[in-house]
Amino acid sequence: MKKLLYIISITFLLVSSMSCEDFLDETAKSSLTPENSFTTAEDWDAALIAAYAKLQEVTGEKLPIVLGEFGTDEVQPYDLSWAAYVELMYYTYTANHPFLYNHYVFCYEGVKCANIIVDMPDNTSISNEQKNSMIAQARFLRGIFYFELARMYGRVPIWTSASVDKSEIAKPRSESVDEVYELITEDLHYAAENLPEQWTESNDKGRATSYAANALLGRVYLQWGKSAKALEALNKVIGNFHLYQNYADIFDPEHKNEEYENIFEVQWSHSGYWGLEGSIQSSYWGPRGGGGPTAGGFGWGGFGPTQYLYDSYDNNDRRKTEFFWTEYKGIVQSPPATKKYYDANYGNQIEDDDLNYIYMRYADVLLMASEALNNLDDSSGKKYDYLNEVRTRAGLASITESDGLSVSEFSDVLLEERLHELCCERHRRFDLIRFRKLNEQVQTAYPGNGINIGSNQKTVYPIPQIAIDANDAMKGDQNPGY
Structure with missing residues (x-):
């Protein structure tokens, strides 16, 4: 998709009637409104692309990038001089942690941008087909942003319109997290029903599709604890994608x-x-010890895989060599560095590589379907088929019914398979919460480190304090224990 996303996003936000960054503050930033600013399909599409741009900030910016990873068994900070890193790893963070604030703001900026498209006036001069497509894409994006919020913070305020009445600017948190999940799934069902299976024009590649919406529905329903609904959505994706035989192809910009x-x-x-349209993944995840991500250098070295993660692989598992460097350009990597975020062309340029962030891939869909079937105690054998499709690529022996695994034992196998297949892809924290294994795995990975995870910390982060302070309707309504 042709983007220049940051430039478009900044321009678009300047013409928005209100700023998201101030939590929907009522102060008008411009007399321009969507009704008098956007007159053509191109105008509206630029606004939609601005909503897509917010995904970059939510999933790949410098601070939120580690929120799904730190405090788990698979990724740790190596730079312990930065208190923000240490606090996340050792669970000593508070509601004032800057990474949480950034992530929270980015998500609501995304919600605001998506809502402007969802609220597209009836009399806008674009075809119904274009309008429906744009709204479906916007609702897909809004579903992502609210899913990010719900699984990070639990109950959050819900705004579903860009035109916020003064009485709704200070809005309380939702009464339950179910209320947020209901909106998310409504949005994603709408997207799944109204988006194409694929975009035919090359310039449109990268936009949301019905397959993406159904795959994300599966993820959302699993996290929500609704396995039957997850399986229903995932079944609409299974069989329509494949697994690369070469692991590097998953992340290679050429693909x-x-x-x-x-x-x-x-x-x-x-x-x-630097800092415009390139990804920071190579710089931040890259090998360490070569002077940083300058020309000829290595990664920043601030964080990366744990030794526990690397050691947990069977030596016959292809992923142990395909996913990790134990040495790079003569410098030993201990713990090993991940190979996933390697750009052979631009990887040693500061925060300007050509890597997309893979938000959803087929191996994840197969493993989620296997998980849903196991949760439902399905006896069809399909949970083994889906699991083994992923294991076969890794060169591992199949697990079959003859192994006699109980539902609980199969669940343990599946959780480990997700670790080995999806490591460092921003899933682990949410997997461990869903499987109720967060504290157990952290203690296993860091024995004797004195990490104490409070009961409140096993499910959600605190609502950023600055958000509560800025919203009178949220005063005193913090997640328990924070």
């Missing part, structure tokens, strides 16, 4: 938006300028 294994990707592109 961007190929829709072979990768179902939905957050778009990034090397631009030649």
Whole structure:
């Protein structure tokens, strides 16, 4: 998708009638409104692309990038001089943690941008087909942003319109997290029903599809604890994608938006300028010890895989060598560095690689379907088929009914398989919460480190304090224990 996303996003937000960054503050920033600013399909599409742009900030910016990883058994900070890193790893963070605030704001900026499209006036001069497509894409995006919020913070305020009445600017948190999940699933069902299975024009590659919406529905329903509904959505995806035989192809920029294994990707592109359109993944996840991500250098070295993660692989597992470097350019990597975020062309340029962030891929769908079937105690054998499709690519022996695994034992196998297949892809925290294994795995990975996870910390982060302070309707309504 042709983007220049940051430039478009900034321009678009300047013409928005209110700023999201101030939590829907009532102060008008401009007399321009969607009704008098957007007159053509191109105008509205630029506004939609601005909503897509917010995915970059939510999933790949410098601070939120680690929120699904730190405090788990698979990723740890190596730079312990930064208190923000240490607090997340050791569970000493508070509601004032800056990473949480950034993530929270980015999500609501995304909600605001998506709502402007959802609220597209009836009399706008674009075709009904274009309008329906844009609204479906916007609702897909809004579903992502609210899913990010719900699984991070639990109950959150819900705004579903860009035109916020003064009485709704200070809005309380939802009465239950179910209320947020209901909105998310409504949005994603709408998207699944109104989006194409794929986009035919090359310039449209990277936009949301019905497959992406159904795959995300599966993820949402699993996290919500509704396995039957998850399976129903995932079944609409299974059989329509494949697994690359070469693991590097999953992340290689040469295979961007190929829709072979990768179902939905957050778009990034090397631009030649630090901090514009290139991804930071290579810089932040890259090998350490070579002077940082300058020309000829390595990664920043601030965080990466744990030794526990690397050691947990069977030596016959292809992923142990395909996913990790134990040495890079003569420098030993201990713990090993991940190979997933390697851009052979631009990887040693500061925060300007060409890597997309793979938000959803087929291996994840197969493992989620296996999980849902196991939760339902299904006896068809399909849970083994889906699990073994992933294991076979890794060169591992199949697990079959003859192994006699109980539902609980199969669940343990599946959780480990998710670790080995999806490591460092921003899933682990939510997997461990869903499987109720967060504290157990953290203690296993860091024995004797004195990490104490409070009962409140096993499910959600605190609502950022600055958000509560800025919203009179939220005063005193913090997640328990924070």
